[in-house]
Amino acid sequence: MKERNIPKYLQLKQEILSWIHSGRLKMNGQIPTENELAQQFEVSRHTVRQTLGELEKEGWLYKVQGKGSFVSKREANKGKDINLIGILTTYISDYIFPHIVRGAEETLRTKGYRLLLSSTDNHKEKEKENLEMLMNQPLSGLIIEPTKSAQGNPNLEFYLSLENKNLPYLMINERYPELSCPCIKVDDELGGFLAAEHLIKLGHKRIMGFFKTDDIQGVNRLKGFIRAHQKDQVVMNPVNVITYATEEKNDKPLEKALEAIKRNEERPTAFVCYNDELAIKLLEVLRQEGLSIPSDLSMVSFDDSLLATATEVKFTTLSHPKAEIGKKAAEVLLQMIENPSIRQNDFIFSPELIVRDSTRII
Numbered sequence: 001m002k003e004r005n006i007p008k009y010l011q012l013k014q015e016i017l018s019w020i021h022s023g024r025l026k027m028n029g030q031i032p033t034e035n036e037l038a039q040q041f042e043v044s045r046h047t048v049r050q051t052l053g054e055l056e057k058e059g060w061l062y063k064v065q066g067k068g069s070f071v072s073k074r075e076a077n078k079g080k081d082i083n084l085i086g087i088l089t090t091y092i093s094d095y096i097f098p099h100i101v102r103g104a105e106e107t108l109r110t111k112g113y114r115l116l117l118s119s120t121d122n123h124k125e126k127e128k129e130n131l132e133m134l135m136n137q138p139l140s141g142l143i144i145e146p147t148k149s150a151q152g153n154p155n156l157e158f159y160l161s162l163e164n165k166n167l168p169y170l171m172i173n174e175r176y177p178e179l180s181c182p183c184i185k186v187d188d189e190l191g192g193f194l195a196a197e198h199l200i201k202l203g204h205k206r207i208m209g210f211f212k213t214d215d216i217q218g219v220n221r222l223k224g225f226i227r228a229h230q231k232d233q234v235v236m237n238p239v240n241v242i243t244y245a246t247e248e249k250n251d252k253p254l255e256k257a258l259e260a261i262k263r264n265e266e267r268p269t270a271f272v273c274y275n276d277e278l279a280i281k282l283l284e285v286l287r288q289e290g291l292s293i294p295s296d297l298s299m300v301s302f303d304d305s306l307l308a309t310a311t312e313v314k315f316t317t318l319s320h321p322k323a324e325i326g327k328k329a330a331e332v333l334l335q336m337i338e339n340p341s342i343r344q345n346d347f348i349f350s351p352e353l354i355v356r357d358s359t360r361i362i
Contacts, residue, residue: 008043009050014132015041016051020060021135022157023164025071031061033068083113085333086134089145089172090122095277096305096322100172103326104143111334113140120147122246124154131158135167141333142169148214148246149174168336170344172329174216182336182344184329188217191318191351192224192272193231195300198316198353199270200232203362204298208240208260208268210253210278218243218274221302225272240268249278257282261289261297269362270298276307279315279358298359302351314356321349 019025032040034048052069055061061069085108091097097119105115116137120126127147134142135158142162146153153159153176162169175183192211199207207229211222222243229236240260244252253274260268273279279301286297293299293313301308303320332344 008041009047009054012037012041012043012047012051013054016055017060017136018132020071021132021161023161027071029071030067031069031071083111084116084137084139085113085330086116086118086137086139086142087144088118088120088127088130088134088142090120090147092117092119095275095307096303096320099322100326100329103323103328104330105326107327107330108334113334122147124148124151128155128158131155135161139167141337142167143172143329143333144169145172146174146176146215149176149216150219151214153178166340168333168340170329170333170336172325177216182332183346184325184332185346186217186320186325186349186351188220188351189224189227191302192221192226193228194224194351194353195221195272195302195318196225196228197232198300198355199272199298199359200228200234202270202298202359204270205234206237206240206266206268207234207270207272208242208257209272210242210244210257210274210282212246212249212274212278213243214245221274237266250281253278254281254285257285258289261286261291268297270300270359273299273301275303276301276305276315276317279317280307280311283311283313293358294360298362300359304354308354308356313358315358316356317354319352319354324349 016031025031034045037048038045052061056063059072062072063069087101087104089097089100092101101117108115116134118130118134120130124147156178159179170182170184172184174185175181196207209222209225212218213222226236242253242256257271271282273282279299282299283293286293291297300316302318304317308315308317328347332347335342336344
């Protein structure tokens with residue numbers, strides 16, 4: 001049981017709920033006795049009774065006289081009367097995420113649903129904590145953006161538990177590969193291909209790509225970037241392909257870009273950036289070195305966020321249907337709730353290359 005600055009009975013309650021959600025305790029299965037719980041967690045019998053009393057009151061447990069406490073068959077869809085939808089994303093208030101949430105919210109509110117928002121800050125452990133929290137609520141369904149989807153799924157037990165409870169859920173932007181829930185996303189591989197192909201058609205042969213590869217979106221953008229070079233038979237210099245993790249995003253790409261533009265020979269003539277956020281940071285690096293876009297170097301980014309047009313340099317970028325993804329996710333989830341026997345398919349948006357003034361013919 002984790003040490004937290006909360007009462008012991010609530011700590012014990014959270015632990016028992018995690019057993020239920022992970023499948024360690026099965027429906028109608030007996031939980032440990034009061035004595036066993038008191039000994040295991042070094043709490044008093046009074047604390048155990050208080051915890052079990054709350055869980056019984058909330059419908060998670062039921063008591064059989066003379067036998068003990070058992071896990072209730074508490075249906076995940078019991079909360080339908082409340083009409084509550086959970087949304088779990090990596091971020092909520094930053095970058096493109098407010099638009100995604102707003103798109104979902106507008107659709108769900110018209111159908112009488114309320115939203116419960118939470119974010120992982122792109123940490124696996126926070127994903128686990130938020131899943132536990134959300135599963136304690138009387139939800140009708142869940143919209144989830146996986147955290148660092150290219151680095152595995154240590155929280156698989158919770159997703160399997162969602163399926164065991166028949167709680168409708170889907171994923172946005174990407175999906176953990178081992179899961180089969182519907183996914184609403186952009187064709188990121190196509191986006192990477194279009195970005196590189198645009199620059200190649202402008203005459204660029206030395207294109208440096210920056211891709212955050214702890215999520216599958218970045219992996220697919222890199223895949224498309226490579227495919228464009230192969231299609232047009234443009235030789236790639238391995239030093240011009242930069243991959244990085246979330247924790248490195250403020251340092252590694254900037255350092256590698258600075259090294260590249262200081263080369264005496266074979267200096268890149270163009271950058272492809274994982275997103276507009278990185279493009280803004282690299283723009284500042286170039287400015288500090290006395291270089292300008294597109295005179296000295298062309299640049300393409302992704303997402304068509306507000307940052308793409310926030311400076312005097314208006315970036316050529318790949319579109320991301322932010323609000324539309326939220327809206328579509330809400331529509332599909334509502335169909336899953338209302339028609340659980342009908343399997344819903346993935347929905348993939350095709351990105352559009354929006355050409356502005358950050359690229360030029362060489």
